[in-house]
Amino acid sequence: MSLINKEVSEFAAMAFQNGEFKPVTKADIMGKWSVFFFYPADFSFVCPTELEDLANKYEEFKAIGCEIYSVSTDTQFVHKAWHDASDRIKKIQYPMLADPTQALSKDFEVLIPETGLAERGTFIINPDGKIVAYEVSGGNVGRNADELLRKVQASQFVYEHGDEVCPAKWKPGAETLKPSLDLVGML
16 A cells, blocks of 8 residues: 555654754644655664765755654664764764654554564655655665655645646756646657
């Protein structure tokens, strides 16, 4: 069953951000764009490369009104220890959500029950708290922050212009399409 248009369930999680622990709830994501970026574990191999890639793009996400939430089943204390120990992770300014109860991982359907870890799941959440795009990858393939940024921008465009769609590789300012009978078979 698809998770598209599924509303994010009520949740409460602790986050590590900018040297502090802070609570994050569903109320914090409502009314704005969010990306939930699940990854298997702190102190691992592919994960730090992905989180650093997002950290390098964080200002661009913030500029379009989108908050990034990285999520693993580690605790906020492990997030802090990883942040303190890794030069890549020290760059992170976005909230790192702790999901030790696996509630978020279960709700987003990325939990691997045998290990208690999360798959690499990326979810774009609109201001109404609904999932509008997602991708889940195996643990051995990293993701690309540039493509994620493009997908958020396209999702924002169609949210604001419901009668238009974004073709492949669309970027802000590029031409969009207006679905109509006249376009059938013409593309």
